[in-house]
Amino acid sequence: MEVWDAIRRRRSIRKYKSQPVGEELVQKILEAGRWAPSASNMQMWGTREFVVVKDAKIMEIIRKVSPGCPKTAPLAIFACSNRKRAYEKCGKFARDYLTTVDCAMAVENMLLMAHSLGLGACTVKSFSSVAVKQILEIPENVEPELMVTIGYPDEKPAPPPKIALEKITYLDRYGDKLFKKG
Amino acid sequence: MAINCSKKDDEHVGNKKKDEGNEYLFELATFLAVSASGCMDEPPSYGSLRLIEALSKLIDLPKHVSCLSEDKFLKGIKNDIDEKSSLILSNMEEFNGFIDELVSRFVIELKERQKRLS
Ligand SMILES: Cc1cc2nc3c(=O)[nH]c(=O)nc-3n(C[C@H](O)[C@H](O)[C@H](O)COP(=O)(O)O)c2cc1C
Numbered sequence: 574m575e576v577w578d579a580i581r582r583r584r585s586i587r588k589y590k591s592q593p594v595g596e597e598l599v600q601k602i603l604e605a606g607r608w609a610p611s612a613s614n615m616q617m618w619g620t621r622e623f624v625v626v627k628d629a630k631i632m633e634i635i636r637k638v639s640p641g642c643p644k645t646a647p648l649a650i651f652a653c654s655n656r657k658r659a660y661e662k663c664g665k666f667a668r669d670y671l672t673t674v675d676c677a678m679a680v681e682n683m684l685l686m687a688h689s690l691g692l693g694a695c696t697v698k699s700f701s702s703v704a705v706k707q708i709l710e711i712p713e714n715v716e717p718e719l720m721v722t723i724g725y726p727d728e729k730p731a732p733p734p735k736i737a738l739e740k741i742t743y744l745d746r747y748g749d750k751l752f753k754k755g
Numbered sequence: 756m757a758i759n760c761s762k763k764d765d766e767h768v769g770n771k772k773k774d775e776g777n778e779y780l781f782e783l784a785t786f787l788a789v790s791a792s793g794c795m796d797e798p799p800s801y802g803s804l805r806l807i808e809a810l811s812k813l814i815d816l817p818k819h820v821s822c823l824s825e826d827k828f829l830k831g832i833k834n835d836i837d838e839k840s841s842l843i844l845s846n847m848e849e850f851n852g853f854i855d856e857l858v859s860r861f862v863i864e865l866k867e868r869q870k871r872l873s
Contacts, residue, residue: 637782637786640786640789640790640793640808703792733844733845734845
């Protein structure tokens with residue numbers, strides 16, 4: 574699949590079939606996350622970690638404490654920032670900001686990989702971090718930044734509105750339009 | 756006035772149904788608690804979203820609690836909520852309009868019910 578096709582046709586999928594996702598597909602998605610960029614390449618210190626939730630019972634509890642989690646998601650991956658390691662290796666800014674950005678980078682890679690494998694995925698932030706940490710026994714200095722639900726899609730959503738490029742792009746100076754009319 | 760379910764339960768419904776009702780109530784309570792926490796950080800409009808999602812779940816209560824009966828008006832509301840709540844992601848104006856419309860449907864229904872009761 575072309576990169577542009579994957580970017581353009583990926584949609585947040587919120588309805589899934591019950592069909593389980595094979596282990597090798599999960600691994601490919603995780604690899605896509607692992608290969609994402611990170612500030613100062615700090616991922617090599619283990620500042621970005623992934624928790625895969627496959628157990629149906631645990632998944633059900635996760636769903637119950639996550640108002641934004643699609644109801645039928647069979648599997649989830651939490652992209653977590655290890656803030657302690659980030660602080661130790663790269664300082665305060667890394668701990669408070671960069672690790673979160675790094676997780677987002679990984680998540681987009683995972684979304685695109687899932688899509689290219691014929692799977693559907695959705696980023697979820699509307700979950701109780703306190704509850705998720707307790708359920709998954711995530712230590713205090715590690716933060717579940719984003720959840721990605723994954724499964725075989727059971728819907729084909731229409732693309733949501735996206736703002737026109739002309740309205741958000743400038744040339745050389747903020748406010749000077751890159752795309753001029755006419 | 757509180758409704759006593761227990762007698763009817765003893766006669767017609769086994770403990771299984773009772774457990775199911777309690778579990779459902781617990782699930783709804785969990786949803787409200789975690790939503791209360793989420794609303795601290797999420798966009799203010801998500802407060803409305805979570806409330807109507809909770810309303811949709813609440814309307815399902817009769818499916819799990821035998822002494823309640825399905826309400827036609829509420830069922831219609833629930834169908835619309837489930838269909839239209841995603842508007843929050845695509846068209847905020849329509850979402851707001853939908854919430855206002857929900858309220859006005861409740862007002863009409865309130866008046867009708869009052870008429871029926873008096
Ligand atoms: C940081 C972030 C958090 C999100 N959280 C949720 C969420 O909790 N629940 C949900 O259903 N979708 C969530 N989404 C998905 C967005 O709603 C979705 O990306 C957006 O509506 C655009 O749709 P598209 O992904 O199909 O282009 C989130 C997306 C991002 C980037």
